[in-house]
Amino acid sequence: MSIATHNLRWEAGGRLIVDGVTLNAVPGRMLGLVGPNGSGKSSLLRLIGGLRRASAGLVTLGDCDMRTLPRPAIARRIAFVAQQAATEEDVTVEDVVRLGRTPHRGPLAGWTGRDQQAVDQALMQTGLAAKRRQSWHTLSGGEKQRAQIARALAQAPTELLLDEPTNHLDVQHQLEILELVSHLPLTSIVALHDLNLAALYCDEVVVLMAGRVMAAGAPLKVLTPSLIRTVFGVAAAIGRSPIDGRPHLYLAPVAAAVQPVSEHLRQSA
Numbered sequence: 216m217s218i219a220t221h222n223l224r225w226e227a228g229g230r231l232i233v234d235g236v237t238l239n240a241v242p243g244r245m246l247g248l249v250g251p252n253g254s255g256k257s258s259l260l261r262l263i264g265g266l267r268r269a270s271a272g273l274v275t276l277g278d279c280d281m282r283t284l285p286r287p288a289i290a291r292r293i294a295f296v297a298q299q300a301a302t303e304e305d306v307t308v309e310d311v312v313r314l315g316r317t318p319h320r321g322p323l324a325g326w327t328g329r330d331q332q333a334v335d336q337a338l339m340q341t342g343l344a345a346k347r348r349q350s351w352h353t354l355s356g357g358e359k360q361r362a363q364i365a366r367a368l369a370q371a372p373t374e375l376l377l378d379e380p381t382n383h384l385d386v387q388h389q390l391e392i393l394e395l396v397s398h399l400p401l402t403s404i405v406a407l408h409d410l411n412l413a414a415l416y417c418d419e420v421v422v423l424m425a426g427r428v429m430a431a432g433a434p435l436k437v438l439t440p441s442l443i444r445t446v447f448g449v450a451a452a453i454g455r456s457p458i459d460g461r462p463h464l465y466l467a468p469v470a471a472a473v474q475p476v477s478e479h480l481r482q483s484a
């Protein structure tokens with residue numbers, strides 16, 4: 216077992232935001248968290264990453280209750296990429312990525328060849344090697360996102376938590392980043408809005424609604440038209456991609472789904 220939650224609860228503002236979540240991220244695999252806005256994906260990721268203290272329940276890392284682990288030990292294992300990262304400092308892309316090495320270095324330790332190698336590799340994996348000297352403040356939203364992912368990769372974690380890693384990325388980089396993460400030899404938990412990306416790259420998905428787990432399992436077993444309609448309030452159908460034959464989710468407003476195709480054609484004629 217890698218990282219797991221056990222009946223995890225978190226209250227804020229007098230409301231139960233995470234409501235009894237039990238999940239188990241299988242070592243070496245990618246677990247997707249999907250759910251509507253406000254369903255608790257970011258809150259859950261923060262609890263798992265130890266950035267928030269649960270009101271009740273447990274997060275375990277291997278066999279250990281995470282509360283018993285020293286902060287540096289957690290930082291050496293778990294990397295977290297938030298939705299947005301900001302800094303006032305005038306730093307370069309490489310400076311940001313170098314931060315990923317902090318948990319591995321003692322207070323007086325110098326910068327080693329191994330540290331540099333991890334940074335170089337992370338910059339290359341995220342397509343940012345040519346921008347390493349560029350100021351963080353001049354990067355586009357997608358480049359900032361990739362720099363944060365590079366920082367997390369330089370950390371060489373065994374568990375990687377990503378909160379909507381594709382939200383600023385163009386389609387090519389969305390596919391590239393998820394392709395990369397899904398092939399890394401680590402356990403990842405990734406909050407995603409795009410159900411097709413979740414179906415394509417995640418080994419397992421957990422569907423959240425109002426802080427509760429509605430379903431969990433292999434993406435195509437879980438993301439059924441009926442569940443999608445219940446949780447997201449949209450109509451869904453599963454077809455095959457004409458490009459590679461893989462299953463593809465087609466989504467539409469519920470109102471569109473009750474109109475027969477012939478009616479759509481008549482109206483658009």
Ligand SMILES: Nc1ncnc2c1ncn2[C@@H]1O[C@H](COP(=O)(O)OP(=O)(O)OP(=O)(O)O)[C@@H](O)[C@H]1O
Nearest residue numbers: 227228232250251252253254255256257258259406
């Ligand atoms: N510190 C807080 N105090 C009060 N309410 C909070 C706090 N943090 C989050 N919430 C509320 O908890 C709910 C879940 O928020 P969260 O950001 O976890 O959802 P999400 O599924 O990640 O949403 P999105 O898809 O929009 O990013 C929201 O209704 C949010 O307003």
